[in-house]
Amino acid sequence: MTKLHGVAAIERPPTLARRAYLQIQQAIRDGAIRQEVRYSENELAETLGMSRTPVREALISLSREGVVEIESQRGFRLRTLSTEERREVFDLRSLLEPYVAGRLARHAADDDLAPLYELIDAQEKLGTSGQQSAFLALDERFHLLQSELAGLERTHATMVSLRGAMWLMGFEALALPQRHEAVIAEHRAIVDAIARHDPDAAAAAAHEHIARTAAAVL
Incomplete structure (x- = not known):
């Protein structure tokens, strides 16, 4: 047909x-x-x-x-996540997200960078205004957009499946002093490395971001 x-x-x-x-x-x-x-x-x-x-x-x-x-x-x-479940979520993120950032650094076009920087700028405007829900929504979009832009459909689906656990932990991740500012700086470091087409630096920046977020939660 x-x-x-x-x-x-x-x-x-x-x-x-x-x-x-x-x-x-x-x-x-x-x-x-x-x-x-x-x-x-x-x-x-x-x-x-x-x-x-x-x-x-x-x-x-x-x-x-x-x-x-x-x-x-x-x-x-x-649900109340056990310590083991929390660690597993961050272990999976630390495997997937550096991979995504590295792949995107190899193939990203200039047009791919603008929406990522826009999300970071929007987070910066919110800052510590108390709008944590809006900040977390932007954070989720930032992480999931990278796998969309890289065309990694299976990886994207797996990352989406982890977001529910992150909703349960999101406010905890922002509870530490200056964590908002640190998240913005870490996000910018990832996209700056992608913009330079430096896969190793992009992967390292993503890994560092996940490690710092895990430390805030665990």
């Missing part, structure tokens, strides 16, 4: 389950959903203005990602 060319796909709005997933994700980032608290699925659905079905689907997705635990009687709570 002949494939059609030049026919644009219809852009579909996100499903209710996807909308619920994103809103719950944001609530976790904002600290509105907290550790060691049991929540009601029915109350969450009412708060989101949705039926329980899409909220349940969203929670099942988050459960598969290791972010929440679904309990009997339609309740859920955020």
